[in-house]
Amino acid sequence: MSETKIDVTVERLERTASEARHPNTCPKCGSHYRDDELEATLYVCSHCGFHFRMPALARIAWLADPGSFQEEAAEVRSADPLHFFDLRPYRERLAEAELNTGLPEAIIVGSARLEGHRLELAVMDFSFLGGSMGSAVGEKFVRACDSALAAKLPLLLVSSSGGARMQEGILSLMQLPKTISALDELHEAGLPLLNVLTDPTTGGLMASVASLGDVTIAEPGALLAFTGPRVVQSIIKEKLPDDFGRSEQNLRFGQIDAILPRSEQRPYLARLLRLFGR
Amino acid sequence: MAGEPERRLRERLSRLRSLPLLQRTGVAAEERRLRHQLDSVSRADASEEEIWAFVELARHADRPYTLDYVERIVEDWVELHGDRGRADDGAIVAGIGRLAGRTVALLGHQKGRDLKERLQRQYGMPHPEGYAKAGRVMDLAERFGFPVVSLIDTPGAYPGVVAEQHGQGGAIARSQAKMIALRVPSVACVIGEGGSGGALALAVSDRVLMQENAIYSVITPEGCAQILWRDQSQARKAAAAFKPDAFHCLELGVIDGIVAEPPGGAQNDPDRAALQLKEALAAELDELEGVPGSELRSARRRKFRAMGVYA
Numbered sequence A: 001m002s003e004t005k006i007d008v009t010v011e012r013l014e015r016t017a018s019e020a021r022h023p024n025t026c027p028k029c030g031s032h033y034r035d036d037e038l039e040a041t042l043y044v045c046s047h048c049g050f051h052f053r054m055p056a057l058a059r060i061a062w063l064a065d066p067g068s069f070q071e072e073a074a075e076v077r078s079a080d081p082l083h084f085f086d087l088r089p090y091r092e093r094l095a096e097a098e099l100n101t102g103l104p105e106a107i108i109v110g111s112a113r114l115e116g117h118r119l120e121l122a123v124m125d126f127s128f129l130g131g132s133m134g135s136a137v138g139e140k141f142v143r144a145c146d147s148a149l150a151a152k153l154p155l156l157l158v159s160s161s162g163g164a165r166m167q168e169g170i171l172s173l174m175q176l177p178k179t180i181s182a183l184d185e186l187h188e189a190g191l192p193l194l195n196v197l198t199d200p201t202t203g204g205l206m207a208s209v210a211s212l213g214d215v216t217i218a219e220p221g222a223l224l225a226f227t228g229p230r231v232v233q234s235i236i237k238e239k240l241p242d243d244f245g246r247s248e249q250n251l252r253f254g255q256i257d258a259i260l261p262r263s264e265q266r267p268y269l270a271r272l273l274r275l276f277g278r
Numbered sequence B: 001m002a003g004e005p006e007r008r009l010r011e012r013l014s015r016l017r018s019l020p021l022l023q024r025t026g027v028a029a030e031e032r033r034l035r036h037q038l039d040s041v042s043r044a045d046a047s048e049e050e051i052w053a054f055v056e057l058a059r060h061a062d063r064p065y066t067l068d069y070v071e072r073i074v075e076d077w078v079e080l081h082g083d084r085g086r087a088d089d090g091a092i093v094a095g096i097g098r099l100a101g102r103t104v105a106l107l108g109h110q111k112g113r114d115l116k117e118r119l120q121r122q123y124g125m126p127h128p129e130g131y132a133k134a135g136r137v138m139d140l141a142e143r144f145g146f147p148v149v150s151l152i153d154t155p156g157a158y159p160g161v162v163a164e165q166h167g168q169g170g171a172i173a174r175s176q177a178k179m180i181a182l183r184v185p186s187v188a189c190v191i192g193e194g195g196s197g198g199a200l201a202l203a204v205s206d207r208v209l210m211q212e213n214a215i216y217s218v219i220t221p222e223g224c225a226q227i228l229w230r231d232q233s234q235a236r237k238a239a240a241a242f243k244p245d246a247f248h249c250l251e252l253g254v255i256d257g258i259v260a261e262p263p264g265g266a267q268n269d270p271d272r273a274a275l276q277l278k279e280a281l282a283a284e285l286d287e288l289e290g291v292p293g294s295e296l297r298s299a300r301r302r303k304f305r306a307m308g309v310y311a
Helices: A035-040 A056-063 A090-101 A135-151 A166-173 A175-188 A229-236 A247-252 A262-276 B004-017 B028-041 B048-058 B066-073 B115-120 B128-144 B161-165 B168-181 B196-200 B221-229 B232-242 B246-251 B270-288 B293-305
Strands: A070-072 A107-114 A117-124 A155-161 A193-202 A215-218 B075-080 B092-099 B102-109 B148-154 B186-195 B207-211 B215-217 B257-259
Touching: A056 A107, A056 A117, A056 A155, A056 A262, A070 A135, A090 A166, A107 A135, A107 A262, A117 A135, A117 A262, A135 A155, A135 A166, A135 A175, A166 A175, A166 B196, A166 B215, A166 B221, A166 B232, A175 A193, A175 B168, A175 B196, A175 B293, A193 A262, A215 A247, A215 A262, A229 B161, B048 B215, B048 B232, B066 B092, B066 B102, B066 B148, B066 B270, B075 B128, B092 B128, B092 B270, B102 B128, B128 B148, B128 B168, B148 B196, B168 B196, B168 B293, B186 B196, B186 B270, B207 B246, B207 B270, B215 B246, B221 B232, B246 B257, B257 B270
Parallel strands: A117 A155, A155 A193, A193 A215, B102 B148, B148 B186, B186 B207, B186 B215, B207 B257
Antiparallel strands: A070 A107, A107 A117, B075 B092, B092 B102
């Protein structure tokens, strides 16, 4: 009798957004792109101007005059002082990040020229453990300050970071006063910090050097916040303003100096370097 | 496994172990007890329960807050209000008074005792205006040569729409920058929860102490559990992994000393806890007295620049 049970499960026809999407789809306008096209347009959608996250190496290759970049402090790597283990060991996460990104850490520092002006560069990469700042990232930023100080150069920080790296616990938090200490010396010597804030710059970076630039510009639509929208949303349980935490809101509330699309950043920075170079 | 960074860390640990934990404040028995605790907790295998006990004591509803200590250890207290721009943030109290024979500027987070006060003080979570208020009182301290004493007790900076619009990250960054550059002595003590940037903003000091049952961490255990385990209920596991207790913070070189509490925690005997805190703060202030401002600033920079463990 009961063998003739009818199967009443419903087949789900709509696919989730991630399945439906071709991997090379602009999240803003939905247009498709080829990888080489995107690289050629500085990782900006040629249809709607959406700014994709730009890998640190590509950013340096574009910002620095050809052949002028000299990397420094490349030997500084993360350690695992807490023997941190969440769902996986921290060491494994580090090794995987290095394999996936080809980068030794979430920041690259070194000296370069930009339209002929010498400067020190510190460029972050979100794809390495969310650009998080642990002891090695803090140390590399401090080394960049040291080189800038020694050669009397301005420092340019391109930030992209989810904040402090949880796997190094309180030591990650201490990278905030550590980097600020180095910046204090730079400022005492009359050398400027120029900041380009890119998507996303949140948490510990926002609560330290990313907020202390002498001139601070941001990329369009970048999330720049201390507490990100998901956390705030989960606490206040109301709809957030549409541009909550974005560059545009930060400009309106006086937190940054300008929003510049990538194509306009190089000449703008060159102008600043001329002005600060006297 | 035991590479160069670990060797360096171990070296620092052995150096720390030989330092006086109590900075002259305690009797020998207390020092022995703390040292014993340091040894047991700092084993790599300190249990989840051992570490969670610190978290619970640090958040104990009866734990003394900043103003409880102020009324016990500060004479001629004058509370100062407002950031001179926009607001008076109840989550941070600021003022001047006499501590162990000298005028100091005192800053501290203040949680509320009952529901009404908790709402008014937003559970000790400051807005940017709170850090601006602290900043203008630091300016005052510098103008008149008063040491800056800060008492740290917050789950973190307030996470809200207006706080973000008014520049929460920038406020915390500028507060640290101001503390780094101070030309007067500064001493901080974590008296409860040292929650992330919101706590750190007032704790970039020449000497940073923690009470025995206080915690100091990069994120709340619940926040860490949410992000790494995707499950808030794993908070105990998260706390055991990032080790926010005073003993581990001392080991890692993040703080300079531990202040003993009465048996069972400060809430059991606030008067005695206040006396122990006062003696610890006074001992540090004595040591820093008379050091030229430029030396204080450069020593402070050196101290914080040395923090971290890398390969």
